[in-house]
Amino acid sequence: MSGRLNSNARFSPGTISTPPVSLKRQLRLVAQACAACFAFAQAPVHASEDRGAQPPPPLAGAAYRVAEQAYADYGQHDYAQAAALAREAIRQRPDVPELRLLLANSLAAQHRYAAASQALGDAIKVLGPRRPLVKRRGQIDAVAKAATKIARSAPAQPVPSDALTGEAFDAAHSAYLAYAAKHFANAAQNAQRAIALRPDVLRLRLLLIDSASAAGNDTLAWQADVDAVRQFGDSDDLRLRRTFIGNGLAPQASKRAFAARKAGDLSAAIAAGKEAVAYAPDNTDYRVALFDKLISAGDWPGLEAAASDAIAYDDTEVMPYVFRAYARVAQGRIEQADADLEIVFHDHDETRATLNSARAIAADIWMTQGRAKQAADRLAALKPTGDDSDAFITERLARARRQLAAEARKAPGLASARSDSARPDTTRPDVARPDAARPIVDCQNDPDFGESCDVWPADPGYAAASELERASERGDKQAAVRYAREAVAAAPDSAQHRVELIDALDDAGLTRESADEARKLIADGLFDSLPPLDAGYVALRAGDNARALAAFKQADAQGKLPASTLADVGYAAESANRDAVSARYFERAIDKLAAESRRHVRGPVKGAEAQQLEDLRAAHSEATRRWGFDVTLDYRGAGLQSGYLSAPRPVTSNSWQAGTEVYWRPFGSLGDRMLELYARGYESFGVAGGGASGADSLEAAFGVRGKPFANLDAIAAFERIVPIGSQAQGDWLARLAYSGGIGTERRVDVPSWWTLSAYAEGGHYFVHQSNYATAVLEAGRTYRVDRVSPRFTLFPYAVVGADYDSTIDSSIPVGAGVGVTGRYAFRDGRYDTLRSSIELSVQYRWKIVGDDRARGVFCSAVFSY
DSSP: OHHHHHTOTTOOTTOOSSOHHHHHHHHHHHHHHHIIIIISSOOOOOOOSOTTSOOOOOOOHHHHHHHHHHHHHHHTTOHHHHHHHHHHHHHHOTTOHHHHHHHHHHHHHTTOHHHHHHHHHHHHHHHOSOHHHHHHHHHHHHHHHHHHHHHHOOOOOOOGGGOOOHHHHHHHHHHHHHHHTTOHHHHHHHHHHHHHHOTTOHHHHHHHHHHHHHTTOHHHHHHHHHHHHHHHOOOHHHHHHHHHHHHHHHHHHHHHHHHHHHTTOHHHHHHHHHHHHHHOTTOHHHHHHHHHHHHHHTOHHHHHHHHHHHHHHOTTOSHHHHHHHHHHHHTTOHHHHHHHHHHHTSOOSSOHHHHHHHHHHHHHHHHHTTOHHHHHHHHHTOOOOSSTTHHHHHHHHHHHHHHHHHHHHHOHHHHHHHHHOSSOOTTSTTTTSOGGGOOEEEEEEETTTEEEEEEEOOOTTHHHHHHHHHHHHTTOHHHHHHHHHHHHHHOTTOHHHHHHHHHHHHHTTOHHHHHHHHHHHHHTTOGGGSOHHHHHHHHHHHTOHHHHHHHHHHHHHHSOOOHHHHHHHHHHHHHTTOHHHHHHHHHHHHHHHHHHHHHHOSSSOOHHHHHHHHHHHHHHHHHHOOEEEEEEEEEOTTSOOOOSSSOOOOOSSOOEEEEEEEEEOTTOOOTTOEEEEEEEEEEEESOGGGOOOGGGGOEEEEEEEEEOOTTSOEEEEEEEEEEOSTTOOOEEEEEEEEEEEESOSOOSSSSEEEEEEEEEEEEEETTTTEEEEEEEEEEEEEEEOTTTOTTEEEEEEEEEEEEEETTTOSOOOEEEEEEEEEEEEEOOOSSOOOOEEEEEEEEEEEEEESSGGGSEEEEEEEEEO
């Protein structure tokens, strides 16, 4: 029997003397144990990459129902069906990270590790390197690598010293038979008997580890692995098994640590935290949670030792260096702390948010020591990453510069000497214990994974800002404003909290207060504390378009801007009277939006994206327009129907009026404002009752009109009327008009839409001392008649009109009726909407009050170029 056992070529440490199928079974069991412990359980999504990012809209409708069933199937271990439904939910809502994690977990639970990793890779491409996606991909890749290593490991030939005889042989043989029969608990007991007789045989230790793990006794498996390391030294076989087993035990220890910390038992929390780290030394979250507990206990040597252990295990992680530096500063070992902090500014294979957070903490530590120059020098050398966490760097760079400026104002010589010194001011009380720089460690207790932690630089307003986030997510706008104000009160020099308050006020509809806060931020000298993109939007909110344009240009130079931001830069440039710059940004926005739309939609762009393109083309047309002209023909029935294009001359009889106008914008578009010089000629004909008609009524006018207010559609005009015909009268005329409405612009996302149009005008003639006024309200539905042409629209409507003319009487005739307007537009291009049009309108009004001016037919034809 001894010879048969020793001659078995398939016998190897920790494996069973059975055909290869049993090895596959073992691999599956080990992989399942690891999967159940840490890789494939559904985990919450942490907003750690981008605290300022808006979360995706909640799931609703069909996507919600599909996702709900997918989660239910996952919970029932029907992983194939869960994966299929997750794919369908992702198709409907590709912006939800939780669905991406569900798909990856479902695939990994089927041991389809490559597919799971690829699914997360696709998610990262679409959604960016979000921490939950990156972390889960790393876990799955680690499992896949370990599983491959086990599957490919070659059986080792027993060496002469491993030969088993007697009771040791019998115990080992029974253990292997029990393992092959899947009686893992019996296998573990027999393996322990064999080890007691032959403690010098490594393969028996491996057999015990695998048997105990397969039996679900991870504690015994872990201890057996640790005992084997003491006896034989560490090896790949032991390390691999310890990794699997430890990841099963670690979450429980981590959860105990979290519960103890919450209960106020800091000693127990630290002890359990150390257990979690020992079980899973590769888990950075467990280490960071332990760091924070040690800081709370004031155990600086313990913190330094824990951080040093993390660095020894993996010196590519940056956060352990930051925490070790913090511990060394607290112990007065400044030079050693500096060495750690300098490492943080080297290149690392870390997420952008992690790097920016670590470097901001380093700057905080230096600034608490009065070493603002060192912080400023290191931060100024960094290039923006394009991540929202750039705000950490920008804010601290500005803070360091303000600190240097303040020191220079107080004592120029001392400030210079201190700034040039590498040593801190050791007389400062916060050097020994830099509480002001203490990193924020925000840990959540994942029911499957244990503590999951985010690390942020010091921020007195962090708690209020976190509540602000939660209030915004649940739609409580008033609470969001309240928490935003609390965050600003706690950290008044934080530009980011100021921005949060500005956004919260705007979201709550308090636009005036929002603009006031934006102007206050600029007045308080915090504008330079913002990343260029944020600064641009703050300046826009404050109404400072020139400052906004400069900030947007800086953001544009730092990286690629999305189409929406390019459009905003275009609007800012237009408002700053930089039409050429505005046009270029609109063109880039149009090109980018069109390209993005084509990637998602085959064929012509439709719906909301088509309307976005149309709005941008309209903005480009306005920014590039310098002049234009109009030709009009009006029949005003028995009443006055004055407009900007027709002559505001009152008549009491039916008449036609024809006119033409040319206008020029000497200063360009001026954004939401406007200034035009114009000249026109007009005459009346077909006038009943023998009034001036034809060439005798010909007049010219030269004037200027402007829209002085960006947020009010009111236009003021002043013109000189020059008589040409024999019966024409010269005069000076001042006019004021207001126009507004809903749905008055052409839409391409829907075939029809409700339209409400309002127009009111009043004027005063100075020479002949008379006044007039007119008002028209039209309400109906506009139809795009695509069967004829997408450029053609019909607008049937109900109309109410009123007129007043002091030369006739003091009455105000009012009429109401129905009408229809047809409009054909043309002259569009790649970057421009339809810039010219022909419009025909006819309506009939019935008199409500007043004289006959209120009733009759009204019609007009307008050619606009």
